[in-house]
Amino acid sequence: MTEKKSDTLLVHGGRDRAVSRGAVNIPPFRASTVLFSSLDELEHPRPGQAYRYGRQGSPTSRALEELYARLEGAAGAVAVPSGLAAINVALSACLGAGDHMLMSWGTYAPGISYARQFLGRMGVEIELYDPRIGAAITDLLRPNTRVVYMESPSSVSFEVQDVEAIVSACRNPGNDHPPVTVFDNTWGTPLYCRPLALGVDIVVQAATKYVVGHADAMLGLVACTAATLPKVRHCARLQGLAASPDDCYMALRGIRTMGVRMARQFETACRLAAWLERRPEVSGVLFPALPSHPDHEVWRRQFSGGAGLFAFMLPASFTRAQVANFVDKLELFGIGYSWGAYESLLISEHLQRGRGDLDQFPGWLLRLHAGLEDADDLEADLEKGFQRLADRPA
Numbered sequence: 001m002t003e004k005k006s007d008t009l010l011v012h013g014g015r016d017r018a019v020s021r022g023a024v025n026i027p028p029f030r031a032s033t034v035l036f037s038s039l040d041e042l043e044h045p046r047p048g049q050a051y052r053y054g055r056q057g058s059p060t061s062r063a064l065e066e067l068y069a070r071l072e073g074a075a076g077a078v079a080v081p082s083g084l085a086a087i088n089v090a091l092s093a094c095l096g097a098g099d100h101m102l103m104s105w106g107t108y109a110p111g112i113s114y115a116r117q118f119l120g121r122m123g124v125e126i127e128l129y130d131p132r133i134g135a136a137i138t139d140l141l142r143p144n145t146r147v148v149y150m151e152s153p154s155s156v157s158f159e160v161q162d163v164e165a166i167v168s169a170c171r172n173p174g175n176d177h178p179p180v181t182v183f184d185n186t187w188g189t190p191l192y193c194r195p196l197a198l199g200v201d202i203v204v205q206a207a208t209k210y211v212v213g214h215a216d217a218m219l220g221l222v223a224c225t226a227a228t229l230p231k232v233r234h235c236a237r238l239q240g241l242a243a244s245p246d247d248c249y250m251a252l253r254g255i256r257t258m259g260v261r262m263a264r265q266f267e268t269a270c271r272l273a274a275w276l277e278r279r280p281e282v283s284g285v286l287f288p289a290l291p292s293h294p295d296h297e298v299w300r301r302q303f304s305g306g307a308g309l310f311a312f313m314l315p316a317s318f319t320r321a322q323v324a325n326f327v328d329k330l331e332l333f334g335i336g337y338s339w340g341a342y343e344s345l346l347i348s349e350h351l352q353r354g355r356g357d358l359d360q361f362p363g364w365l366l367r368l369h370a371g372l373e374d375a376d377d378l379e380a381d382l383e384k385g386f387q388r389l390a391d392r393p394a
């Protein structure tokens with residue numbers, strides 16, 4: 001049977017009526033203890049009877065995992081309490097003392113901190129690489145390189161990685177112990193980017209963003225090939241990283257509308273990015289969906305849409321007070337971390353340390369998340385902000 005399209009899966013996936021007893025939604029199964037009818041049943045679980053103790057997941061987490069795995073085209077998925085926990089599980093399942101990992105310097109900064117400060121302390125050598133490296137990653141591969149970690153587009157700076165070139169370099173027939181490739185798909189989500197189809201082994205997703213979509217829960221998902229699933233699931237269990245049934249319920253509720261939310265938010269982002277690019281005050285827009293973006297062609301090959309998240313720059317000639325006067329008084333854009341929910345956000349950003357091109361972006365870097373508001377109203381709010389930018393605050 002051919003798999004349904006993702007908009008159909010979003011509605012029908014992960015909805016076993018036997019589990020929900022006919023209700024449309026699988027409820028949050030809040031449980032630590034799960035009761036058995038006899039010692040025999042306790043000691044000899046039936047095949048597939050995985051619901052045995054709260055820490056090992058619930059029918060609610062199973063439903064979410066099943067749906068997410070189908071969206072990614074994965075053998076299975078594992079739900080964990082945050083996006084950063086998803087990065088942790090994917091990496092710690094594959095790495096040990098004496099191993100080497102290549103990690104894009106465009107990776108979400110707390111992911112780099114986790115790798116360096118935690119895995120580094122456990123004896124893993126972390127080497128950062130240029131996200132635009134492509135096939136030249138071959139020169140960095142060592143016999144003990146066990147993981148090549150990608151995130152595309154990069155957090156903050158929005159470079160797009162040539163995933164196919166990197167995967168084929170890792171799978172070079174001369175390499176009989178190829179590294180595991182891991183890809184953070186939070187920006188594209190499985191609706192717009194399918195890393196496993198490009199040959200990637202493990203996908204991580206900060207479900208906190210578009211899957212939950214309402215800024216009210218933290219969650220991570222790890223989608224795996226058949227070869228990597230058992231060790232990733234085992235590693236989550238070893239670390240006691242079980243997602244809460246209530247958060248899984250919120251994610252299941254949010255994911256049903258992810259298709260329409262993302263389509264609209266991406267469309268608004270495209271419009272605002274193109275408008276910002278024409279503003280005389282703006283010195284650059286970092287958004288791979290813009291034809292002017294240096295990685296636009298790679299992006300078109302690997303993505304069919306994307307998030308409502310991008311960055312733009314203002315020249316260093318603006319003072320901090322002017323930029324604050326622009327941002328602080330916006331009516332519709334909140335100032336806060338995270339993104340992917342229904343509301344618009346605007347924050348100032350900094351490039352992470354340890355990258356090779358720190359001087360590439362002089363001036364102010366602002367990260368914009370387009371929400372579900374009317375695009376005319378968002379544009380008008382920014383327009384007023386640019387008028388404030390022109391007046392020097394007293």
Ligand SMILES: *Cc1c(COP(=O)(O)O)cnc(C)c1O
Nearest residue numbers: 082083084108186206208218219
């Ligand atoms: C937010 C984010 C994460 C971490 O997710 P949390 O749920 O906040 O831990 C990981 N990767 C990317 C790209 C993110 O934007």
